[in-house]
Amino acid sequence: xxCEETMAAIIDAREKGEAVLSTEADLHLAGCAACQKExxxxxxxxAEMDNTVFKPAPAAxxxxxxxxxxxxxxxxxxxxxxxxRYAYLSAAACIIFLAGIGxxxxxxxxxxxxVAAERVTVNNGGExxxxxxTHIQDPSSAMRIQAVNEVESLSQPDPKxxxxxxQVLNKDxxxxxxxxxxxxxxxxxxxxxxxNGLIGALEKETEPVIQVLLINxxxxxxxxxxxxxxxxxxxxxxxxxxxxxxxxxxxxxx
Amino acid sequence: MKILLITIGxxxxxxxxxxxxxxxxxxxTPGRRIKLENLGGHVRVMGYAGTEIMIRFxxxxxxxxxxxxxxxxxxxxxxxxxxxxxxxMEKDTGEISFKNVLPLSMAGDYLLKIPEKLLLxxxxxxxxxxxxxxxxxQGDLDIRICHAVTIENAEGAIVLTTIxxxxxxxxxxxxxxxxxxxxxxxxxxxxxxxPDVAADLRMxxxxxxxxxxxxxxxxxxxxxxxxxxxxxxRIGSGGAVIHLQxxxxxxxxxxxxx
Numbered sequence: 433x434x435c436e437e438t439m440a441a442i443i444d445a446r447e448k449g450e451a452v453l454s455t456e457a458d459l460h461l462a463g464c465a466a467c468q469k470e471x472x473x474x475x476x477x478x479a480e481m482d483n484t485v486f487k488p489a490p491a492a493x494x495x496x497x498x499x500x501x502x503x504x505x506x507x508x509x510x511x512x513x514x515x516x517r518y519a520y521l522s523a524a525a526c527i528i529f530l531a532g533i534g535x536x537x538x539x540x541x542x543x544x545x546x547v548a549a550e551r552v553t554v555n556n557g558g559e560x561x562x563x564x565x566t567h568i569q570d571p572s573s574a575m576r577i578q579a580v581n582e583v584e585s586l587s588q589p590d591p592k593x594x595x596x597x598x599q600v601l602n603k604d605x606x607x608x609x610x611x612x613x614x615x616x617x618x619x620x621x622x623x624x625x626x627x628n629g630l631i632g633a634l635e636k637e638t639e640p641v642i643q644v645l646l647i648n649x650x651x652x653x654x655x656x657x658x659x660x661x662x663x664x665x666x667x668x669x670x671x672x673x674x675x676x677x678x679x680x681x682x683x684x685x686x
Numbered sequence: 687m688k689i690l691l692i693t694i695g696x697x698x699x700x701x702x703x704x705x706x707x708x709x710x711x712x713x714x715t716p717g718r719r720i721k722l723e724n725l726g727g728h729v730r731v732m733g734y735a736g737t738e739i740m741i742r743f744x745x746x747x748x749x750x751x752x753x754x755x756x757x758x759x760x761x762x763x764x765x766x767x768x769x770x771x772x773x774x775m776e777k778d779t780g781e782i783s784f785k786n787v788l789p790l791s792m793a794g795d796y797l798l799k800i801p802e803k804l805l806l807x808x809x810x811x812x813x814x815x816x817x818x819x820x821x822x823x824q825g826d827l828d829i830r831i832c833h834a835v836t837i838e839n840a841e842g843a844i845v846l847t848t849i850x851x852x853x854x855x856x857x858x859x860x861x862x863x864x865x866x867x868x869x870x871x872x873x874x875x876x877x878x879x880x881p882d883v884a885a886d887l888r889m890x891x892x893x894x895x896x897x898x899x900x901x902x903x904x905x906x907x908x909x910x911x912x913x914x915x916x917x918x919x920r921i922g923s924g925g926a927v928i929h930l931q932x933x934x935x936x937x938x939x940x941x942x943x944x
Contacts, residue, residue: 572826572828572843573828573845574842574843574845577843577927577929578843578863578865578927581865581927606830606847607847608845608869611869611931612865615929641869641932648916675892675933
């Protein structure tokens with residue numbers, strides 16, 4: 433005999449009202465500590481069950497249940513007649529309800545699309561900035577020009593981007609790229625940082641065409657701090673004669 | 687007509703045995719570049735739908751470059767001629783460069799046939815390249831020279847700076863994302879583009895005049911660069927970038943004839 437059979441023997445003995453177990457069950461229990469523990473728990477549980485007091489249900493509960501059952505059986509035999517007016521009202525309510533769902537869905541979609549469009553716009557702005565920052569180191573000058581040109585389409589470029597553009601204007605070895613940077617920065621020339629960058633670039637620039645672009649841009653902005661750079665250009669014997677003439681004219685106009 | 691005569695002239699020289707040749711397989715995979723540095727005289731580059739770079743050298747003053755039958759390169763003061771046409775070649779997977787090593791006294795003319803989709807970079811100081819002629823190239827062109835340049839049937843981006851001499855560029859195709867940026871200090875700039883293009887335009891000349899076949903509309907950017915003879919606007923709906931600037935030359939932007 434094993435533990436399971438011993439537990440079953442204990443339950444059988446209780447149901448039969450026998451106080452003593454069979455010899456085999458007794459022998460197993462005597463030699464199995466685990467089974468003794470399990471038997472003790474089982475007997476405790478059975479004793480608890482014996483002590484449970486069952487209260488009878490109130491008579492009204494039973495009556496109420498049977499009344500309700502009779503009413504249901506009666507309604508199944510005689511279905512409720514729905515009036516035409518009630519049917520129309522129900523249909524109208526359904527239509528209004530469905531229309532409401534549709535309208536709400538439309539509004540939600542419209543808002544979602546608007547949010548998505550705004551997100552796309554923001555992402556495009558971010559993409560453009562990333563494009564410039566990535567391509568500004570590209571060995572292809574065409575790629576660098578294209579990247580710089582993209583900045584012009586931004587209404588409010590990131591300050592980091594403007595700094596990069598000023599660096600391009602000051603450091604790029606290709607004069608076409610620097611020219612594109614002047615074009616792009618001219619859009620933001622009212623910004624103090626940009627203005628300072630343009631003045632600094634004019635002091636360093638040696639390419640005549642770009643010198644002229646910078647002189648024109650800063651002179652048109654009535655930037656008086658450019659005076660020193662213009663004087664340097666005029667006095668520099670290496671500067672092209674046309675550039676010196678333009679610098680002189682702008683200096684007089686300031 | 688002039689170009690045709692020059693080409694015929696080149697071929698006549700080649701037929702008479704004066705030309706020396708170099709040939710190398712270099713297919714135009716995306717981003718691949720050929721760089722020409724300080725090639726002398728008149729250089730004509732022709733794009734074609736092939737995979738090899740072919741260089742013909744036409745010695746100036748009928749002086750042929752001395753080449754040896756053994757694989758020993760000729761050494762000049764400027765470097766080693768490892769091509770037999772007066773050029774030092776360096777090659778890696780993305781770029782092949784040819785640098786002139788001949789002294790000015792031995793300078794001649796060059797005719798190159800290269801894969802049309804290669805990116806072409808031409809750099810020269812004022813002592814070497816006297817005239818540059820590029821035909822039928824689809825790849826981007828990056829040019830920094832000192833003298834005149836003629837480009838025909840171009841399709842890629844053009845970034846060009848020169849000091850003197852006429853710049854004459856005829857585009858077969860103008861593409862968005864492929865900018866055309868030309869600076870010439872003193873020479874006239876003529877850019878011929880298809881009549882149906884849409885482009886964003888910036889052009890000007892400090893002391894020269896600007897002429898344009900296209901109606902130039904105001905650009906989207908109101909705060910544009912102003913100044914003497916500075917024009918900023920768009921052609922059609924805008925798109926492709928055109929930058930043309932000169933100090934004293936005249937600028938012509940014209941429609942190509944169908």
